[in-house]
Amino acid sequence: MSLLWGSKKKQTTKPKSVVLTDQNGGAIFEELPGSKKQVDENPRIMETQFGESLGLRANSLTKMIANDTAGLGFPDLVHVAHYDKSRKDEVGEYHYITGIDCSSEAMPIGYLSTLRLKQKWASETISTFCSYNFFSKVDLRIKFENEKSFLVSEVDCSSGGQSTSVSDVRWKEVYMSGIIRALVFNKDKEWKLPGMVELPVGIDNGISAAQSLIKSFCEFIPRYKETGTDLSQNPTVSPLNNYLVQSLLSFLAITPRLHHYCISILEEFAESDAKHAVLYDLVKCKVAFCSNSSDILTASSISSMLNGYFKDVNKLKKSQLIMLADLLNLQTEFLIQKGDFELALPVALYQTQLVPDSFKSWYQLADCYIHNKEYDSALLAINSVPKLMVLDSQKDAYWSVGLDKLYYKKPQGQGAESSLSSHEYNYALTKLRPVKERDMNDITFGKIIMPANSYGCIKNIFETACAQIGPIYGPRSTNLIDFVSNEEVGAVVYTALLERNSFKNIIPWYMGQMYGLLMKIVNLLGWNGLLELRSTIFVMESEHIDYQNKSNPSLRRKRMCEKWLDTLFMEVYQDLKVSLNSPALKDSKSSGLEWELLGLLLVRTANWNEAVACLRTSIMARFDNVAADTLLNLYVFGPENFPLTTDEVLSILLGNCSYQSRFYDTCQWLNLQVLYKLNEELGTETLRNRIYAHPLAERGIVVLIDKALDWVQEFA
Numbered sequence: 001m002s003l004l005w006g007s008k009k010k011q012t013t014k015p016k017s018v019v020l021t022d023q024n025g026g027a028i029f030e031e032l033p034g035s036k037k038q039v040d041e042n043p044r045i046m047e048t049q050f051g052e053s054l055g056l057r058a059n060s061l062t063k064m065i066a067n068d069t070a071g072l073g074f075p076d077l078v079h080v081a082h083y084d085k086s087r088k089d090e091v092g093e094y095h096y097i098t099g100i101d102c103s104s105e106a107m108p109i110g111y112l113s114t115l116r117l118k119q120k121w122a123s124e125t126i127s128t129f130c131s132y133n134f135f136s137k138v139d140l141r142i143k144f145e146n147e148k149s150f151l152v153s154e155v156d157c158s159s160g161g162q163s164t165s166v167s168d169v170r171w172k173e174v175y176m177s178g179i180i181r182a183l184v185f186n187k188d189k190e191w192k193l194p195g196m197v198e199l200p201v202g203i204d205n206g207i208s209a210a211q212s213l214i215k216s217f218c219e220f221i222p223r224y225k226e227t228g229t230d231l232s233q234n235p236t237v238s239p240l241n242n243y244l245v246q247s248l249l250s251f252l253a254i255t256p257r258l259h260h261y262c263i264s265i266l267e268e269f270a271e272s273d274a275k276h277a278v279l280y281d282l283v284k285c286k287v288a289f290c291s292n293s294s295d296i297l298t299a300s301s302i303s304s305m306l307n308g309y310f311k312d313v314n315k316l317k318k319s320q321l322i323m324l325a326d327l328l329n330l331q332t333e334f335l336i337q338k339g340d341f342e343l344a345l346p347v348a349l350y351q352t353q354l355v356p357d358s359f360k361s362w363y364q365l366a367d368c369y370i371h372n373k374e375y376d377s378a379l380l381a382i383n384s385v386p387k388l389m390v391l392d393s394q395k396d397a398y399w400s401v402g403l404d405k406l407y408y409k410k411p412q413g414q415g416a417e418s419s420l421s422s423h424e425y426n427y428a429l430t431k432l433r434p435v436k437e438r439d440m441n442d443i444t445f446g447k448i449i450m451p452a453n454s455y456g457c458i459k460n461i462f463e464t465a466c467a468q469i470g471p472i473y474g475p476r477s478t479n480l481i482d483f484v485s486n487e488e489v490g491a492v493v494y495t496a497l498l499e500r501n502s503f504k505n506i507i508p509w510y511m512g513q514m515y516g517l518l519m520k521i522v523n524l525l526g527w528n529g530l531l532e533l534r535s536t537i538f539v540m541e542s543e544h545i546d547y548q549n550k551s552n553p554s555l556r557r558k559r560m561c562e563k564w565l566d567t568l569f570m571e572v573y574q575d576l577k578v579s580l581n582s583p584a585l586k587d588s589k590s591s592g593l594e595w596e597l598l599g600l601l602l603v604r605t606a607n608w609n610e611a612v613a614c615l616r617t618s619i620m621a622r623f624d625n626v627a628a629d630t631l632l633n634l635y636v637f638g639p640e641n642f643p644l645t646t647d648e649v650l651s652i653l654l655g656n657c658s659y660q661s662r663f664y665d666t667c668q669w670l671n672l673q674v675l676y677k678l679n680e681e682l683g684t685e686t687l688r689n690r691i692y693a694h695p696l697a698e699r700g701i702v703v704l705i706d707k708a709l710d711w712v713q714e715f716a
Contacts, residue, residue: 041118041451042078042115042451042664043195043448044093044432044449045093045094045407046091046093046420046424046427046447046449047092049092050090050091050092051092052406053079054077054079054128054130056401057074057077058155058157064397064398065137065157066158067397069393069396070157070397071394071395071397072134072180072185072227072228072243072394073177073181074096074132074398075096075181075185075193075196076096076097076098076130076131076178077094077096077128077130078130079092079093079127079128079129079130080094080115080121080125080126080127082121082122082125082431083122083125091424091427093428096193096196096403097196097198098178098181098182098185098198098199098667099182099199099200099201099667100199102175102177103171103175104171105142105152108129108131108142109144109147109150112142113144115127127143128141128144129141129142129144131174131178133174134226135176135177135223135226136170137156137157138154139157140152140153140154141154141155152164152166154166172216176216176217176244179216179251180244182198182199182201183247183669185198186667186668186669187669187670189472190473191395191398192473193404194404194445194471195445195448195450195664196473198664199666200711201213201251201667202251202255203254203711203714204711207715210251210255210258210715213251214251214261214262215265217244218248218265218266219269221244221245221266221279221283222273222275222276222279223244224239224242224244224245225237225242227242227243228242228243228394229242231393232390232395232510233509233510235357235358235359238322239282239322239326240282245283248262248283252290253290253673254669256291256676256716257715263287263288263297266281266283270284278305278309279323281301281309282305282326285298285302285305285330288301289330289334295338299334302327302331302334305327310323310324313354321354325358328347328351328361329358329360331347332344332347332348332361332368336371341372344364345365345369348364348365351364352384356386357386358386359388359510362381362382362384362386363385366379366385366517367517369381370517370521373524375521375524375525375533376533376536378521379534379537382565383559383561383562385510385514387510388508388509388510395475399474404473407447407448408448409447410445410483411445411468411469412483413468413469413485413487415467416441416442416445416467417444417445417446418447420447425440428449432449432451442467445470450663450664453700455703455704456660456661456666456700456704457658457661457701458654458655458700459698461658461659461662464622464623465622465624465625466659466663468484468622469483469484469625470663471663476503478501478626479600479626480593480596480624480626481498481503481593492591492593493590494581494590494594496581497594497597497598500575505571507568507571511567514568515571515572515604518568518569518572519604519606521533522572522576523606527576530569530572534561536558537558537559538559539558539559539561575605578601579598579601579602591621592618592621592622595617595627596614596615599611599612599614599615599617599630602614606639608634608639608642608643612642612643615627616631616648619652619655623655625656625660628652628656628659631644632649632652632671636677646681649674649678650678650690650694651694651696653674653675654694654696654701657671657705657708658700658701661701666704668708672708672712675687675708675709676712679716680716684713688706691709
């Protein structure tokens, strides 16, 4: 990746206290296997019809823009046109990628040039790089023959018109579009495509490059509305709820040293651009809050804004009220984080009166009531929460195109299976030397050939879990039901686990948030206590007729329970019922899938000790990327005193890094968060030593982790 980012490989000092050998006695840092005969580092998707990937991309973007569902668009596309001399015909291959710096044509051309050299393309080979600019709704295209012969153009996705003149503003737009897309896609499996290459974003070229990226983020803050948001989680785009600010905060989370630099840039912009000063100051409050080390600045900045921009609430316009709601939500979140629920409660209550359709305001109000033991008021607040969209329309449109179905075939426990025609297979094999034919069969999943690189490799994980399960992606990535064999699903003894974790029973995001609040009450009052509370507040089905006739005076004080909340009570009941039967499952010979499904259910019901035991058992049965992500996410962001030891976290982390690197993810946002937390607890050199001495410390994974630790050391 150093070629792509124009960086020089950093020389690191290895601790002398550790013997740098893997478990087989081999030196960890000697030349990696295959480096003399370099296997492709990228996947290759073979086209059935030449140019179909480019055509589908163009047509889909046109339709999505017409329906206002284009959103973030698709990942960057690299298409390669070869000429098959034996058949005298063009052959197309492509792959998807995120994280390439598109601030100019230099980096995309550098990437294509590197591919040309590594894959030894013929002189007549032509490649095309595409990157969607969602600000101007155009697709940047670079047609490349060699470093001296290429054409840069823009395709208007609405009209199909093409221009070969790309302004500096457009370059900045396509650059930020790519950065935002890379960060959003890396954090959310529902955006990922199988075999999508994900490069590190902004941290592979030193402090100054990262600072430059932060400045670019800040420059685009006035254009936050154009980036959109997930409408299944936010009712509208607001200054703090949008993909731009979300991505800025995601980037700062992997460069925590730069929080204060970002704050200083925001202050400069607020001073020089009075028209948008309120936006810069809002984001500054959020950045200060997320830094976890600027409590005084957070509190003073919020107070200053309330007494300045929003002093006279009665004169505020709707757009200003939305800004104020963002600020008050942040103030409430800050107070809740500090455990001051008495002070947070009136702020949260005021928010709901100010902007009644703010989901977060009602959520925080209910949370405050629960912590203040006002459970009846908490249930009433939950019942008042505005419903959000079940599905984000942009994400729904993205998957309706069926990009993955065009080329990918899941192994589903059986291993790779090719869908290539004999001609496609033979042609691909000639292009993939030194891959042998028997190895080719193990890396071809439908029409995508996914070579396994040594970088990040843990041999057992690559050869078992990765080969059997494949990349975890898409709307059904919440568990492995859709990724294992039908036989494994059919062998699940406790079928209620399948039912509770089935795709049809996945509740919308907003209901999931309320589910968490109900579970807080259950853990305090018990299920029967929640039922009793419910019956005193809401009209029950048997009382409905009397309620309509107002014949019973005691019913006049009761409220009608929203239908979605009725459904949610049943969801909680079903999950609790299934989890109570878990001891019977533990006595049986359960599969990795069963342990995973039970563990995920126990996570939902906040039964942490049991959940950890189940998910760890799932990982031991067969490395489970979903279980690993769940445990690591809870370790970083979950409850205090989460029941995982440092050695357990390290084992899960190393396996997870390896699994994701097998399918070309070298960005790994969540895994970096885990490394930062471990670094805080142990220190960098101690952490390195622990990793080098770990049973999983094979050469490939140590190289990956060592590079990540260099980033942690630089940006912590």
